[in-house]
Amino acid sequence: MSDDRCEVTVTVNGEERSLAVECRRTLAEVLREDLGLTGTHLGCEHGVCGACTVAVDGAAARSCLMLAVQADGCEIETVESLGTEEKLHPIQQAMWDEHGFQCAFCAPGFLMTVYCLLRENPAPTPEEIREELSGNLCRCTGYASILTGVQAALSRGAAADA
Amino acid sequence: MREGLAGKYVGAKVRRVEDRRLLTGRGRYIDDLNLPDMAHAAFLRSPYPHAHIRRVDIDSARRMAGVFLVLTGADMARLTNPFLGMMALDGLYDPVFYALATDRVRVVGDPVAIVVAESRRVAEDACELIDVEYEPIAAIANMAQAMDPMRPPIWPRARSNVLWEDSQTYGDVEVAFAGADRVIRERFAQHRQSNQPMETRGSVAEIDPVSGELIFHSATQSAHSLKWSLAFLLERTSVWRSIRELATNREKPRKFVVGARAFIKSHPDLRTATKSSQPAMLKQLRREPKRIVHLSEALLGLLAKDPSRRPRVLAQDIGGAFGAKGLVPREDVALATAALQLGRSVKWIEDRNEHLMVGGQAREETLDIDVAVTSDGTILGLKVHMTMDVGAYPGFPFNGAFFAQMVKVMMPGPYRIGALRFDTTITASNKGTYVPYRGPWAAETWVRERMIDVVARELGIGRADIRLANMIGADELPAAMVTGPPLDVRMSARRTLEEALRVADFDSWDAIRDQARSEGRIVGMGLATFIEAAPGPPKFFDYISPGFSALAGVEPAHAVLEVDGSLSVITQQVPHGQGHETTLAQVAADELGVAVEAVRVRYGDSSITPFSLFGTGGSRSAAMAGGVVTVAAQELRQRVVDIASDLMEASTEDIVIEDGHIHVAGTPAIGVSFAEVAAEAVRRRPGSPSDGAIRVTSEWDGGAGGWAQATHVCWVEIDLDTGLVTIPRYVVVEDCGELINPAIVDGQIRGGVAQGIGAVLYERAAYDGDANFQAGTFMDFLIPTAMEIPDVEIHHLQTPSDIFANYRGVGEGGMIAAPAALTNAIEDALAHLGARITEQHLPPARILELAGVIEAEAPTEVGPPDYSAAAAVPAPRPSLIRERMPTLTPAQAQAVRRTATSVRSGARRFADRYAGRP
Numbered sequence A: 001m002s003d004d005r006c007e008v009t010v011t012v013n014g015e016e017r018s019l020a021v022e023c024r025r026t027l028a029e030v031l032r033e034d035l036g037l038t039g040t041h042l043g044c045e046h047g048v049c050g051a052c053t054v055a056v057d058g059a060a061a062r063s064c065l066m067l068a069v070q071a072d073g074c075e076i077e078t079v080e081s082l083g084t085e086e087k088l089h090p091i092q093q094a095m096w097d098e099h100g101f102q103c104a105f106c107a108p109g110f111l112m113t114v115y116c117l118l119r120e121n122p123a124p125t126p127e128e129i130r131e132e133l134s135g136n137l138c139r140c141t142g143y144a145s146i147l148t149g150v151q152a153a154l155s156r157g158a159a160a161d162a
Numbered sequence B: 001m002r003e004g005l006a007g008k009y010v011g012a013k014v015r016r017v018e019d020r021r022l023l024t025g026r027g028r029y030i031d032d033l034n035l036p037d038m039a040h041a042a043f044l045r046s047p048y049p050h051a052h053i054r055r056v057d058i059d060s061a062r063r064m065a066g067v068f069l070v071l072t073g074a075d076m077a078r079l080t081n082p083f084l085g086m087m088a089l090d091g092l093y094d095p096v097f098y099a100l101a102t103d104r105v106r107v108v109g110d111p112v113a114i115v116v117a118e119s120r121r122v123a124e125d126a127c128e129l130i131d132v133e134y135e136p137i138a139a140i141a142n143m144a145q146a147m148d149p150m151r152p153p154i155w156p157r158a159r160s161n162v163l164w165e166d167s168q169t170y171g172d173v174e175v176a177f178a179g180a181d182r183v184i185r186e187r188f189a190q191h192r193q194s195n196q197p198m199e200t201r202g203s204v205a206e207i208d209p210v211s212g213e214l215i216f217h218s219a220t221q222s223a224h225s226l227k228w229s230l231a232f233l234l235e236r237t238s239v240w241r242s243i244r245e246l247a248t249n250r251e252k253p254r255k256f257v258v259g260a261r262a263f264i265k266s267h268p269d270l271r272t273a274t275k276s277s278q279p280a281m282l283k284q285l286r287r288e289p290k291r292i293v294h295l296s297e298a299l300l301g302l303l304a305k306d307p308s309r310r311p312r313v314l315a316q317d318i319g320g321a322f323g324a325k326g327l328v329p330r331e332d333v334a335l336a337t338a339a340l341q342l343g344r345s346v347k348w349i350e351d352r353n354e355h356l357m358v359g360g361q362a363r364e365e366t367l368d369i370d371v372a373v374t375s376d377g378t379i380l381g382l383k384v385h386m387t388m389d390v391g392a393y394p395g396f397p398f399n400g401a402f403f404a405q406m407v408k409v410m411m412p413g414p415y416r417i418g419a420l421r422f423d424t425t426i427t428a429s430n431k432g433t434y435v436p437y438r439g440p441w442a443a444e445t446w447v448r449e450r451m452i453d454v455v456a457r458e459l460g461i462g463r464a465d466i467r468l469a470n471m472i473g474a475d476e477l478p479a480a481m482v483t484g485p486p487l488d489v490r491m492s493a494r495r496t497l498e499e500a501l502r503v504a505d506f507d508s509w510d511a512i513r514d515q516a517r518s519e520g521r522i523v524g525m526g527l528a529t530f531i532e533a534a535p536g537p538p539k540f541f542d543y544i545s546p547g548f549s550a551l552a553g554v555e556p557a558h559a560v561l562e563v564d565g566s567l568s569v570i571t572q573q574v575p576h577g578q579g580h581e582t583t584l585a586q587v588a589a590d591e592l593g594v595a596v597e598a599v600r601v602r603y604g605d606s607s608i609t610p611f612s613l614f615g616t617g618g619s620r621s622a623a624m625a626g627g628v629v630t631v632a633a634q635e636l637r638q639r640v641v642d643i644a645s646d647l648m649e650a651s652t653e654d655i656v657i658e659d660g661h662i663h664v665a666g667t668p669a670i671g672v673s674f675a676e677v678a679a680e681a682v683r684r685r686p687g688s689p690s691d692g693a694i695r696v697t698s699e700w701d702g703g704a705g706g707w708a709q710a711t712h713v714c715w716v717e718i719d720l721d722t723g724l725v726t727i728p729r730y731v732v733v734e735d736c737g738e739l740i741n742p743a744i745v746d747g748q749i750r751g752g753v754a755q756g757i758g759a760v761l762y763e764r765a766a767y768d769g770d771a772n773f774q775a776g777t778f779m780d781f782l783i784p785t786a787m788e789i790p791d792v793e794i795h796h797l798q799t800p801s802d803i804f805a806n807y808r809g810v811g812e813g814g815m816i817a818a819p820a821a822l823t824n825a826i827e828d829a830l831a832h833l834g835a836r837i838t839e840q841h842l843p844p845a846r847i848l849e850l851a852g853v854i855e856a857e858a859p860t861e862v863g864p865p866d867y868s869a870a871a872a873v874p875a876p877r878p879s880l881i882r883e884r885m886p887t888l889t890p891a892q893a894q895a896v897r898r899t900a901t902s903v904r905s906g907a908r909r910f911a912d913r914y915a916g917r918p
């Protein structure tokens, strides 16, 4: 069954990629293993923790629950598309300033969730932010620092960059 | 960018050095490591909690395309040394077992075979082709079953599922109880919890293609402990072969012996440590003579092994641990063995289901407590009987029984408790391994703080009043806990309580609650105070296990001026979220007069970091690593200044270092750089500069040490339609001495509180009455989200002190106190409905049961039988060892005695030689 391959064409972080992948493989696996984008993390592989969150056509999606073939023709954005170490994206910058994360294993998922949220809703209320972020688990922080980070990003106009 | 205040980084909310790479997805977590030609491993695991393995057929799996290797328990018994319990507790049965199950499985998820294949997917497919014939055995699912003498032991050598019993008395318990007006009794049960970091366990066993050496990349909390454990467990060698090796090549063991001798010499207490545990170790050998063979094979093998065959352990970014990554995973031993067999690198990343099943579970403890009190609420003494279910396989090298000792010693907390009897019963079950979880001894705080509320209720005294009446105040310090550890003058638990009562406006609470009740709202408020030995008074660990301070109480570090003039701090700590790359750099930068970015903190590589078995854990980093980095950086500064003063022809007292610039006071225009000092140091130093231009190695024993402490106040509101508990406000008033980085301190506290709330209201590593695991996904094991965790209001106190490196730890405190504050609040809220909170897990259905809204269901996890009858008359216990000793024939007995004597005298000779005695 491992010879059962499918052709997939996706745009990842602005670059079009054509791949032949085993049909049963998830989008997360292909991003991490075939494209070397290891910023997308796998915390549960069953759709609960949100560590694997990426943007699929602009909407937050769990790349562990999505087969790579389902992403055919889609535009994917991962944490690597946000900012670089030299020039952080405003959301990353705010998280840095506010000590948003600790082990940061959950960080890529949260960052992509926030990125998609701000794109959809540039002025979310604190309640909306909390609710939107409740799809991502963090075991280290108790969430307060992440929520503060989102507020800081908002107050600096990060929504414009989302 | 200068973030410090007035040239000082310590105390400032410095942004983390590690964050740029972590926030951009450029971290290097274990699963991000991909090596050329790397294979992937998966484990076949037992679906049964308890069964004999009658047959394992791996043929079709091995023949599957893409599969490179399949190993089973039989292979492990041939290729590796077994895990051997090393806990020298008199009478504890500490079993011998292999990385993979051999003849029996003892827990759902027990690894039976490892498959190595071209991909994880193929390895998992191949697991399905392995045919195992199991013959199920009745399982031990709870403490009551473990104590049932009719049920056979899961470790046949143990003779019973009660692995250890102990009783210890401090102070005059009989007098305390005789003088009491009342003895109040309660039983409290903690449920099975689990650490569950967002990143599971995982390792990559890399085989150097040229040398064949093993480089073991791992998400571990302690690189050196993993390295030496693997060196001990891997590559089993027969005694004769080792002896032959040693005889033909005497150079091999020489370096090892020289190193060991140096270590023992610099830690003289080690001799005391081994001496006091020798009788217990010998008893274990006598009880299970096969251990002698395993021990000799492992130890002689280690001695005869070429140092290049000892693995190098490398840890990089780690996605949290909370204690779950401090022990040696059985899977790591199977993985490394597979890689060595194949001569090829292999990766294993645990999945969440595996991590929930066997990645570590904790805290399943029941405590029966009797409190002797006078009618005015003075606590005279305690009798506590703790029963701990350590599951099937003990943690290596830390058996759960070790943490029971910590509960015992910490039981009095900051209270004036003059007498304590503490009984311990350790039971085995067919459940996951007991691992330390963030404040593993926290049962003492939960039970004590819960019980104080019970006593207050029984005597009709206020909850704050009874605490204030019994808690040790500043005017009584220094003092000592009845269990031994001294309480120094900075022990400020009572100050945190007084401040918390003020912040919470405690005096108005009863009126507020009653008003709310009259409006139909169910609200409550709970208090809890704790102290934590972080790092504790000098030699704290000796109170837990005599001599243990010598092993665990010393922190090493290197401070290095590199050849190019840059600065490094090299630590044995293995950070996994605590931000050591920032905090240790802050400490060093202040001492050296440089910017925080100028200090690089290096960690995780056993080949460059100084030796310590402790790694990161126990809330010790700030005090121990912060302390040793201060010492090392001061000495490095001195050496830099010495050279700079020569170069500038000035006296050393006149040299200042500011913003990375070395100059003579008053003439900042003329000076030298660190690079110039480094060049001069290299010129002066004979030999190769591979260790840097100047390298300082320091050790720090914690100095005056001391306690971290806090009082938590939790408010709850309960919805009696749904059973949901919400937390409208949560306050922490804490004193951990000087803060290195307040943002990191607050983050640690908040994270701990969140885990405590999760444990009480949501999470449970549940098993059914036959020990089948019930919580294998995040849909069953519920980790709270941003919707459930409240804002935590933190107030810092600092007891003034001028002691050196006045840092104390906060890593665990949040989780130690939160379950107590929260359950106390819930009882306060439901008290008028007659609810009594004696268990720690309170999910909505249980809340409704306790409030009398729905009928209670029978519990599946049953505690030990009631001790109260026995508690009344202390039962004289015959020697358990003798009772359970296997009966030996006279010839066997003599052989055992002979071996024991020669082992003992051999060990003495070795010890004498190490200590340089004739």
Ligand code: FES
Pocket: A041, A042, A043, A044, A045, A046, A047, A048, A049, A050, A051, A052, A053, A062, A063, A064, A065
């Ligand atoms: S890994 Fe996808 S949701 Fe957890």
Ligand code: FES
Pocket: A101, A102, A103, A104, A105, A106, A107, A137, A138, A139, A140, A141, B198, B319, B320, B577
């Ligand atoms: S920071 Fe560790 S899981 Fe979120």
